[in-house]
Amino acid sequence: MLKKLLVFALVAVVAFAIVPRNIQAQDGGTTISCGTDQEVTVVVGTDTVGTQKELMLEAYDEFMAACPNVTIKALDLPESATDRISLYLQFFEAQSSDIDVMLIDVIWPGDLAEHLVDLAPYMSQEVIDSHFPAIIQNNTVDGHLVGIPFYTDAGLLYYRTDLLEKYGFTAPPATWQELTDMATTIQEGERAEGNTEFWGYVWQGNSYEGLTCDALEWQWSSSDTRIVNPETGEIEVSDPAWLAQLDLAASWVGTISPPGVLSYQEEDARTVWQQGNAAFMRNWPYAYSLGNAEDSAVAGKFDATVLPSGEAGHGAATLGGWQIAVSKYSQNVDAAAAVAVFMTSAEQQKHRAIVGSYNPTIASIYQDPDVLEATPIFGSLYDVFVSTVARPSTISAPHYNEVSTLYFNAVHSVLSGDQDAETAMSLLELDLAELLGK
């Protein structure tokens, strides 16, 4: 009996010594969980687009001030989502612990789930329920919450209110054809006045994930089809209205859009726009606060709205957005999860909405007066944000990234004039059928 007791006591002492305990720290009125009382370093894959890096570093400092035992190190991520997933796959393949926390795109939970930690046990049900249920569902794979929603995204049409007025237009374009005509008129007028750098419409035409987003908006607004049908798994890339829409988009290259648009990502379009050299831009909400910043030539001269309609009779906004995930190969999962929980909290989301116009994933923040004052589109475009079109990632998992790569390469070949839409899409259909075993 005594021996048994001794063994029990020894086990208890050892367990107490080796199981890292949590620290709860105070930050203003909020309690932060540090995840551990050990000295640890957590490496966080950090965004470099727009104001994102600045905002993320600010949050790391706040966390480290509350939890001095945790050091957060930023690992700069490439700007392109396509390059980011290649980087992550390299880390995962090597089961590397060199990255603990990472931003994952809304399209990746299904593709990356096997490498990610279930974060639900680190959160209260109340906090989980405060996020948009569709995003929680999107991020839940086989019952595991593999990413906590960080911000959501939706494609928008930015337009110059001053130039619309100058050229006698009373409203932004309702259809893609109208956009083409208005952009042509404004571009001709501005060039005639001496601005030879001026373009009608800038968007994302590089062959990468961003082009899948732009093209899906053309496709859904013209034909109500979306690459792979999310319910039936049928491949849907050949609707005639979509083919005509894609040919129209190809006609923009070198006319209302610069030839270089074929290598544009978000930041390239935003640079031209913010220099005052475009009438219209397709971009995400983050461009709203930057467009109104002091150094922007278009501050106070633009607004944003839903993208134009095609044959289907409605516009479309692709659902984007990022989640914070923790790698299974991390050696500090508890601290990493604490960082993920902190970064996605309502306080952080509100701050990011005000300073960077990053869309919260917590519905109640859209009613916050400070948020609405700083970023009025969160009120005026709320309906657009909640009626987005999702890329077919869940139905294609774990092959979504391959599906998208085939799609954006095919679309790019049409935009660059290598093939017409009909040829490119019929070849794409064969490639997708082979990939998805149809």
Ligand code: GLC
């Ligand atoms: C934005 C979106 C993301 C999308 C990417 C494409 O970051 O939030 O979902 O995949 O743009 O460039």
